[in-house]
Amino acid sequence: MTPLDAASATAPRPARTGWLAPLLLLALLPTPAVAQPSRPVAIRADRLVVGDGTQIVNPVVLVQGERITAVGTAAQVRIPEGATVVDLAGHTLLPGFIDAHTHLTSIDNDGGDLAALKETPAHGAIYATINARKTLEAGFTTVREAGSLGYVDVAVRDAITRGLIPGPRIHASGPALGTTGGHADVNGWSPFLSLPGTGAIVDGADAVRKQVRLNVKYGADQIKIVATGGILSVGDAVGAPQMTDEELRAAVSEAARLGRKVMAHAHAGAGLLGAVRAGVASIEHGSLVDAEAAAEMKQRGTYLVPTLIILEEIVKDGARKGVPPYAVQKATAIAAERRQRLRAAFQAGVPFALGTDATSDIHGRNGEEFQYMVEILGATPMQAITIGTLNAAKLLGVDQELGTVAAGKLADLVAVAGNPLEDARRLATTAFVMKGGVIAKGPEPRRAPR
Numbered sequence: 001m002t003p004l005d006a007a008s009a010t011a012p013r014p015a016r017t018g019w020l021a022p023l024l025l026l027a028l029l030p031t032p033a034v035a036q037p038s039r040p041v042a043i044r045a046d047r048l049v050v051g052d053g054t055q056i057v058n059p060v061v062l063v064q065g066e067r068i069t070a071v072g073t074a075a076q077v078r079i080p081e082g083a084t085v086v087d088l089a090g091h092t093l094l095p096g097f098i099d100a101h102t103h104l105t106s107i108d109n110d111g112g113d114l115a116a117l118k119e120t121p122a123h124g125a126i127y128a129t130i131n132a133r134k135t136l137e138a139g140f141t142t143v144r145e146a147g148s149l150g151y152v153d154v155a156v157r158d159a160i161t162r163g164l165i166p167g168p169r170i171h172a173s174g175p176a177l178g179t180t181g182g183h184a185d186v187n188g189w190s191p192f193l194s195l196p197g198t199g200a201i202v203d204g205a206d207a208v209r210k211q212v213r214l215n216v217k218y219g220a221d222q223i224k225i226v227a228t229g230g231i232l233s234v235g236d237a238v239g240a241p242q243m244t245d246e247e248l249r250a251a252v253s254e255a256a257r258l259g260r261k262v263m264a265h266a267h268a269g270a271g272l273l274g275a276v277r278a279g280v281a282s283i284e285h286g287s288l289v290d291a292e293a294a295a296e297m298k299q300r301g302t303y304l305v306p307t308l309i310i311l312e313e314i315v316k317d318g319a320r321k322g323v324p325p326y327a328v329q330k331a332t333a334i335a336a337e338r339r340q341r342l343r344a345a346f347q348a349g350v351p352f353a354l355g356t357d358a359t360s361d362i363h364g365r366n367g368e369e370f371q372y373m374v375e376i377l378g379a380t381p382m383q384a385i386t387i388g389t390l391n392a393a394k395l396l397g398v399d400q401e402l403g404t405v406a407a408g409k410l411a412d413l414v415a416v417a418g419n420p421l422e423d424a425r426r427l428a429t430t431a432f433v434m435k436g437g438v439i440a441k442g443p444e445p446r447r448a449p450r
């Protein structure tokens with residue numbers, strides 16, 4: 001990490017009241033007492049993909065501290081004297097990418113549910129520390145964690161915010177809410193064993209409300225629920241409804257009361273439609289979304305987070321990567337229909353947001369999802385980029401600050417070689433990553449000639 005902005009020391013906290021206050025304040029003030037304005041950074045590239053479907057050729061982006069102060073063509077934006085210049089000739093500049101579905105606390109597939117029997121949240125914290133750096137260096141400056149036992153995602157989020165470890169901005173969920181015997185439970189074992197779920201096991205609307213309150217109490221930014229069966233769980237059909245309509249509504253209304261959105265794991269059928277009608281912000285996976293649900297999602301503005309890479313990889317390579325045979329079988333059985341249904345939903349106008357379901361070796365390869373969106377959904381590279389920037393920012397409720405490259409927004413920027421509008425595969429390899437004005441990966445800047 002290259003701190004470009006060492007001079008912009010954080011202001012001292014308001015001191016406690018009493019006669020000591022002025023003295024404390026003086027002692028805490030940085031020297032010199034007048035804060036130096038940080039040196040502006042000017043970034044040049046061949047083109048800028050703004051994130052809203054537009055582009056600028058020969059752009060200059062000015063950054064001051066953690067924010068973007070000007071965006072335009074080289075003819076429009078004057079590089080201030082003494083500015084630090086990052087020259088990205090031959091590259092395309094983009095907004096920081098956003099992955100709306102990650103599992104930073106997971107490092108391998110390890111037999112699906114079995115990880116819950118062998119590991120503790122401490123393992124998850126170590127894995128997340130490793131994965132957070134990989135994810136940031138892949139250009140993903142913001143992620144939404146999709147469920148984490150022991151509030152590990154909250155702890156890792158806070159460690160990154162404090163600058164203790166490198167990583168993306170994290171929107172934490174805490175434990176996902178699921179039902180007894182459902183996708184978030186650990187199934188197939190003797191009833192005489194007491195086993196933890198992979199999430200919080202809640203039955204009935206009151207239990208759901210209580211868990212939503214607990215998650216918010218302990219730091220969740222959004223609520224993750226499990227509305228239907230899944231791929232990696234034992235003994236449940238992929239599209240089987242698992243939460244009742246009453247439980248779904250309880251989750252959404254309690255979350256809304258506390259100012260949180262709900263993301264719902266749902267692959268198909270009545271459980272998916274019920275989650276949409278209950279008012280969730282996004283359907284995760286949506287593998288076998290049908291025309292009725294797609295119409296409802298389009299009308300309500302419910303996002304679909306298709307997590308294409310994870311299913312495609314399980315089908316192609318799951319056996320080698322240690323995915324249990326039942327899960328490879330489940331994924332393979334729906335693969336062809338899934339591609340067709342997700343494409344139909346995209347073409348019907350359902351809003352999409354990028355999410356990978358990153359686990360195992362997908363951490364750091366999140367950018368490969370762009371090409372899958374081109375191949376499977378029929379998106380143009382420009383549409384795929386918007387899905388992975390502005391759309392995802394809207395879903396996370398941070399589009400005022402992130403999601404496009406615009407003056408006033410946070411300086412989260414990525415550069416890739418060549419032109420990704422001609423080949424979305426280029427988005428999988430970054431040459432430069434900046435988060436909040438700090439370079440996380442890329443060329444050292446130089447001082448502009450006077």
Ligand SMILES: [Zn+2]
Nearest residue numbers: 101103146357
């Ligand atoms: Zn997931």
